[in-house]
Amino acid sequence: EVQLVESGGGVVQPGGSLRLSCAASRFTFSTYWMHWVRQAPGKGLVWVSRINSDGTTTNYADSVKGRFTISRDNVKNTLYLQMSSLRAEDTAVYYCARVSMLAVPGAFDYWGQGTLVTVSS
Amino acid sequence: QPVLTQPASASASLGASVTLTCTLSSGYSIYEVDWYQQKPGKGPRFVMRVGTTGIVGSKGEGVPDRFSVLGSGLNRYLTIKNIQEEDESDYHCGADHGSGSNFVWVFGGGTKLTVL
Numbered sequence: 031e032v033q034l035v036e037s038g039g040g041v042v043q044p045g046g047s048l049r050l051s052c053a054a055s056r057f058t059f060s061t062y063w064m065h066w067v068r069q070a071p072g073k074g075l076v077w078v079s080r081i082n083s084d085g086t087t088t089n090y091a092d093s094v095k096g097r098f099t100i101s102r103d104n105v106k107n108t109l110y111l112q113m114s115s116l117r118a119e120d121t122a123v124y125y126c127a128r129v130s131m132l133a134v135p136g137a138f139d140y141w142g143q144g145t146l147v148t149v150s151s
Numbered sequence: 152q153p154v155l156t157q158p159a160s161a162s163a164s165l166g167a168s169v170t171l172t173c174t175l176s177s178g179y180s181i182y183e184v185d186w187y188q189q190k191p192g193k194g195p196r197f198v199m200r201v202g203t204t205g206i207v208g209s210k211g212e213g214v215p216d217r218f219s220v221l222g223s224g225l226n227r228y229l230t231i232k233n234i235q236e237e238d239e240s241d242y243h244c245g246a247d248h249g250s251g252s253n254f255v256w257v258f259g260g261g262t263k264l265t266v267l
Contacts, residue, residue, distance in 0.1 A: 034194075065256070075187070075195065075243050077256035089254045125194050134200045134208035136247060137185050141194035 032057045032140045034126050039145030046116050046149070052109040052126030052142055060084070060104035063129040065138065066111050068122035068147075078124070079111065094120075116149045123147075152248045153179040155259035162265040168232045171262050173244030175225045182246050183207050184227040186220065189241045189261075198242075201227045231264075239266040 038050040066078040079090045079100040099112040123144040130139035154176040163169035183202040187195035197211035201220035221228045245258040
């Protein structure tokens with residue numbers, strides 16, 4: 031079965047940086063668009079960013095534009111989210127999600143288990 | 152971009168039925184919406200997509216037949232029949248908007264379903 035495993039979360043001070051990773055396996059990673067979605071404690075889901083299959087097209091939520099960078103390594107089958115100038119409001123569990131190509135194009139058909147980022151002094 | 156509104160909570164007795172609602176903001180009545188189920192401490196799971204005429208495409212992997220959807224006006228509904236304990240979860244609706252550099256994905260605030 032498809033596997034997405036996030037890592038890299040932790041506690042960081044305001045203004046600091048962190049890089050999240052999402053290791054993909056059991057599917058042809060290089061052919062899928064991927065997204066990052068976050069969820070603050072006790073809150074709903076919030077879309078963060080997306081990247082196309084070859085990494086040439088990216089989009090960001092206004093709240094992270096200019097501070098976060100999404101990228102991918104299709105040789106290592108890994109998705110990344112480089113986060114900088116972190117703020118308290120970036121505190122959340124960050125999920126990576128795969129975009130369906132067949133059954134329901136555009137839907138997030140597989141999600142990881144998430145990694146927690148806490149921005150606090 | 153659309154705003155998706157969901158009630159914060161819902162409840163239903165074991166074996167009963169419940170309908171969860173996701174309401175699109177005015178002007179977005181043709182939009183399709185995805186439903187996701189999320190259990191505590193887990194990543195979300197795709198349930199199905201709903202448009203104005205009902206389900207779009209197929210259900211997510213392993214989603215029981217007890218789950219169905221309906222679309223009407225600005226509302227997108229997820230109905231669960233014969234509710235089981237394992238259906239107790241948070242349910243999120245979401246939709247994409249725009250294309251190219253204007254692309255965004257929006258989610259509702261989520262509904263916490265309690266099975267009594």
